[in-house]
Amino acid sequence: MWRSRQRERGRVILPTWLFAVTLVAVTALVAGFDALLGTAVGLVPLLIFLPAIVAALGTTPQTAVASVWVLLTVSASAVFLGGGLGENLGAVGFTAAFGALSVLGCRYRINREEEVHRLRSAAAALQRAIMSPxxxxxxxxxxxxxxxxxxxxxxxxxxxxxxxxxxxxxxxxxxxxxxxxxxxxxxxxxxxxxxxxxxxxxxxxxxxxxxxxxxxxxxxxxxxxxxxxxxxxxxxxxxxxxxxxxxxxxxxxxxxxxxxxxxxxxxxxxxxxxxxxxxxxxxxxxxxxxxxxxxxxxxxxxxxxxxxxxxxxxxxxxxxxxxxxxxxxxxxxxxxxxxxxxxxxxxxxxxxxxxxxxxxxxxxxxxxxxxxxxxxx
The missing domain is CATH 3.60.40.10 (PPM-type phosphatase domain)
Structure with a gap:
C-alpha cells in the first residue's frame, strides 16, 4: 500500500503528486456526475469543501492552490450552466470566502504542529543533555x-x-x-x-x-x-x-x-x-x-x-x-x-x-x- 502522507519538520503533509491527482480526480468525478445527472441544483458547488479537507492534511500552498482551483471550477460551471447574475455572484463569493478561511485554518494548524514539534524536540534535547554521553x-x-x-x-x-x-x-x-x-x-x-x-x-x-x-x-x-x-x-x-x-x-x-x-x-x-x-x-x-x-x-x-x-x-x-x-x-x-x-x-x-x-x-x-x-x- 502506498503511503498517503509523509513527514516534514515534524508535520504530516500530503505528497505533491497525491495532492494533484486527488484534486483533479475529485473535480472530474463531481463534474462528471453533475453533467450525467443534469440536476437543477448542480453538484459542482459541493467542491467548496475540498480546500477544507486539504487544509486538514496538506500545506498552506496546497490549500491555496485547491481554493483557487475550486473557485475557477465553480466560476466556469456558473458560466456554462447560466443562471441569474446574483445567484452566480453569490456562489462565487461564498466559494472565495470559504477558500480564504481554509487557508487561514491550514496556517493555524501548521503553526500549532510546529510549536508542538519544537517543544518535543526541546524536551528530547534536554533528556540527551542530562544523561551522560x-x-x-x-x-x-x-x-x-x-x-x-x-x-x-x-x-x-x-x-x-x-x-x-x-x-x-x-x-x-x-x-x-x-x-x-x-x-x-x-x-x-x-x-x-x-x-x-x-x-x-x-x-x-x-x-x-x-x-x-x-x-x-x-x-x-x-x-x-x-x-x-x-x-x-x-x-x-x-x-x-x-x-x-x-x-x-x-x-x-x-x-x-x-x-x-x-x-x-x-x-x-x-x-x-x-x-x-x-x-x-x-x-x-x-x-x-x-x-x-x-x-x-x-x-x-x-x-x-x-x-x-x-x-x-x-x-x-x-x-x-x-x-x-x-x-x-x-x-x-x-x-x-x-x-x-x-x-x-x-x-x-x-x-x-x-x-x-x-x-x-x-x-x-x-x-x-x-x-x-x-x-x-
Whole structure:
C-alpha cells in the first residue's frame, strides 16, 4: 500500500503528486456526475469543501492552490450552466470566502504542529543533555549504548540511564518512568539526580536504591500538591566491583541480557521487587541478587522501548533471538547493530523511548571464576 502522507519538520503533509491527482480526480468525478445527472441544483458547488479537507492534511500552498482551483471550477460551471447574475455572484463569493478561511485554518494548524514539534524536540534535547554521553569508561567497565527519546507521534517519555564511577565500584542505573509527557521527564530527572548523589555517598547498593525510592516519593508528594498524577519508576540498579560478581537490585524492570562463550540469554535475578515509589504498598523488602560477569562477556540492559517495539505484523521485537545471532559481534559494534536492526524491524523510528546500555569489562579481574547465571529454559 502506498503511503498517503509523509513527514516534514515534524508535520504530516500530503505528497505533491497525491495532492494533484486527488484534486483533479475529485473535480472530474463531481463534474462528471453533475453533467450525467443534469440536476437543477448542480453538484459542482459541493467542491467548496475540498480546500477544507486539504487544509486538514496538506500545506498552506496546497490549500491555496485547491481554493483557487475550486473557485475557477465553480466560476466556469456558473458560466456554462447560466443562471441569474446574483445567484452566480453569490456562489462565487461564498466559494472565495470559504477558500480564504481554509487557508487561514491550514496556517493555524501548521503553526500549532510546529510549536508542538519544537517543544518535543526541546524536551528530547534536554533528556540527551542530562544523561551522560556514551560511550564512557570507568575503572571496571566500558559502557556503550543507544539513547533515543521520542520526538514525534506520541508525547516524550521518561526512559533514563546513568553510570557512576563511585569509590566503591561502578554503579549503573537504567529506568523507565510510568507514563509520558513533561511530568514524566521531571520525575526521570529527579531519579537521575538522586542516583548521582547516592552512588557516591552510599556504601551499599541497597542504600542507593533506598535513596531512589525516597526521591520518587518526594517527587510524587510534590506532584500530588500540584494536581499531577503520582507515578512509579521501574529500575535496574547494578554494582560492578573488581571481582567477577555483579550485584543487582531489580525494581520491576527488564532483567539484563548476558552474551558469553557463544551463548546469549537473560540473567535470572529471581523475583523482582516492586517499582520505585511503591515500596510502602508491600511488606516484603527488596532484595539483591548476584550473577557472574566474566571476562570477554557482554552485558546488555534495556527498557521496554526495545522489547515492546512492534513490526509491521504487530509482532514484538525478538531481542533474545537477535542476540543469539550476534554472539560473535564485538561489543563496540553491538549498539550500532541493534539500532539499525530495530529501525529495520519497526520500519521507522521506534514509537517509544529507547534506552540500551552495553557493558564489557575494562580490565582483567580478580577473584575466582564464576559461571554466568543463564536461565534454565
Amino acid at each position: 556514551l560511550p564512557l569508561r570507568t575503572g571496571q567497565v566500558i559502557v556503550d549504548g543507544i539513547y533515543q527519546p521520542v520526538e514525534e507521534d506520541t508525547m516524550v517519555g521518561g526512559d533514563m540511564y546513568e553510570v557512576a564511577a563511585s569509590p566503591y565500584g561502578t554503579r549503573v542505573l537504567i529506568a523507565d518512568v510510568q507514563g509520558k509527557g513533561l511530568p514524566a521527564i521531571g520525575e526521570a530527572l529527579a531519579v537521575v539526580g538522586a542516583f548521582r548523589e547516592a552512588a557516591y555517598r552510599e556504601r551499599t547498593l541497597m542504600g542507593v536504591v533506598d535513596a531512589l525510592e525516597n526521591a520518587v516519593i518526594r517527587h510524587n508528594t510534590y506532584a500530588r500538591h500540584t494536581g499531577e498524577p503520582e507515578r512509579f519508576v521501574t529500575a535496574l540498579v547494578l554494582h560492578i566491583g573488581q571481582g567477577q560478581g555483579v550485584q543487582a537490585v531489580n525494581c520491576g524492570h527488564i532483567e539484563p541480557y548476558l552474551i558469553y562463550d557463544g551463548r546469549a540469554g537473560q540473567v535470572s535475578l529471581g523475583e523482582p521487587g516492586v517499582p520505585l515509589g511503591l515500596a510502602r504498598l508491600t511488606p516484603e523488602p527488596r532484595t539483591s541478587a548476584w550473577f557472574a560477569f566474566p571476562p570477554r562477556a557482554t552485558l546488555l540492559l534495556c527498557t521496554d522501548g526495545v522489547t515492546e517495539a512492534r513490526g509491521p505484523g504487530r509482532s514484538f521485537y525478538p531481542l533474545e533471538e537477535r542476540l543469539h545471532e550476534w554472539v560473535g559481534v564485538p561489543p563496540t559494534r553491538l549498539a550500532d547493530t541493534l539500532h539499525a536492526d530495530l529501525r529495520a524491524f519497526t520500519g521507522a523510528a521506534p514509537p517509544d523511548d529507547v534506552a540500551v546500555l552495553i557493558l564489557h569489562r575494562a580490565q582483567p579481574m580478580t577473584g575466582p571464576a564464576r559461571t554466568p547465571a543463564f536461565p534454565v529454559s
